[in-house]
Amino acid sequence: MNINHIELRHLRLLQAVTEAGGLTAAAERLHLTQSAVSHQLKALEDALGLQLIERATRPLGLTAAGRRLLTLAHAALPQVDSALRDLAKLKDGDAGELRIAVECHTCYDWLMPAMDSYRDVWPGVELDLLGGFQADPVGLLLDGRADLVITSETVPRAGIAYAPLFGFEMLALLTPDHPLAAKKWLLPADFAGHTLITYPVPEDRLDLIRRVLAPAGIKPARREAQLTVAILQLVASRRGLAALPAWAVAPYLERGYIAARRIGKHGLWAELHVAVREADAARAYVADFIETVKRDSFARLPGIRPAIIAP
Amino acid sequence: MNINHIELRHLRLLQAVTEAGGLTAAAERLHLTQSAVSHQLKALEDALGLQLIERATRPLGLTAAGRRLLTLAHAALPQVDSALRDLAKLKDGDAGELRIAVECHTCYDWLMPAMDSYRDVWPGVELDLLGGFQADPVGLLLDGRADLVITSETVPRAGIAYAPLFGFEMLALLTPDHPLAAKKWLLPADFAGHTLITYPVPEDRLDLIRRVLAPAGIKPARREAQLTVAILQLVASRRGLAALPAWAVAPYLERGYIAARRIGKHGLWAELHVAVREADAARAYVADFIETVKRDSFARLPGIRPAIIAP
């Protein structure tokens, strides 16, 4: 490869590697194998005749050359994205309506800021957030009461297209002085005899119960709370255990009056997807909403990873 | 091809086509066949779902989409070229980056002029001064946030190389009519009962305290000031004593409203060293920076001597 054959792909690669903090993590983000990333990075370094990243240090650092190229990436890639958005607007028009239904309570945390940055770019699109609990949110798409649903399910349905957002870890919450806090991770049996504090949704919508406790035959008592802070409050005052997404609890962990533990050795991971009508999937303002949410989430939320399950 | 697979190649193509005024001419410029240009343009248009050039007209014109993409090309390609030029310089070794962290406040006095003369010789090297107090400046080297540190310590660390700059004398400052001014040199006990005016750094970074007062069990009250002139001001108005490098006070001694005395019979001597990553030590522009600073200092600073302690 020649120095003049630098491509946007290489800039995207370098950006992903530095943002993800490693080749393997970057590979996931780019939907490539680790090998591809390694090869491509090496090809780039060979072409330039310069090292771009310090292999020895951890967390992996950039060389002067790497920093220069990253500066270019930061300058050029947003320009490209902006141009592509303009082209998309030329193609499909720049106005529309997005009525959004959200299945998970904690999603509002990141959805609101994502919507804000989306509004900056697509001022002509009317955003509406549907409130209240929905038994069958994807059904709302089919009978035209919503245009976009954020859900953890991906059951195939005629006329519905799914796009993956990200995977996240559910953490068990307890007080720092709780007997279970001594363990590095919790097992299903650990939940027996404790009250489980949850949002007011049916059991089959709670990953902890559906995927961990129910299979182990454990049915803890439940207590419901509407708001995230209320759940945290109840846990802190020792009324029981809870399980929330890692990103939602991160800000509270620092204070130290609450602690989080993995659920199972490798953690309990869940995923979020976007569902839209197939007819809408190709619309520029819809596709870009999904992109915006994804980009925003990866930049903002700690401890998330690309979704694994194919949509 | 997907819309996200836009590459610089496509921007270069569009630019060539518009500048050359046709596909055939553009092909020549790009050292491609006319067929390749046609294929690539079509692939690009298909990916975007938009026409980019008006085929019918002659001389061939751009569509709105084409103009938007050409705008992007005009913005992005020069940035890329500029980055590539910088990288080429980095490669040849006549360019680089020196992010400099300085441990001692007074060092700025001589560092600035030294940097000025260095810049004349190495215009391709980007000089950056890291601001703020650093708890572990040499650590900045290891995690890649600095490239060169000016420090008084030389604790050996893996991957770090030290080079001596010079030794200098710390002088105690007082008013000419101060009772202690009668002495030729001051002893630790002389500081008892006086306020010590210092830069805002921890005690163990102050040679006077660490090497003279603390061993003698003397803990004077401290008062902090940010700037050298502020310290002198406070001394002159009899708020306490201070200790500064000889070179830093020399210009003020002449005025006569402040006096300086040795600390101990033979004076309190300290040394300054440069720390760099071993990997960087051999680079010409790094080695020459150290040489320049040294030469400049010996030429400019009164009362300094070569460093004695082996690095």
Place this chain on the structure above:
DNA sequence: TGTTTATATGAATATCAATCATATCGAGCT
């Protein structure tokens, strides 16, 4: 010192870009 996790690498494969050969198109001409 084993065990896990991250990165590197050679060979095989898959993907995509460039070429060759040829078709199509449009403008100017008689």
Place this chain on the structure above:
DNA sequence: AGCTCGATATGATTGATATTCATATAAACA
């Protein structure tokens, strides 16, 4: 109209190279 010429388009093939797979190697952890 029919013809010609220069430019662009297109299908099939070749060539290049990005990606993967299967490992090896290296670093971190306990």
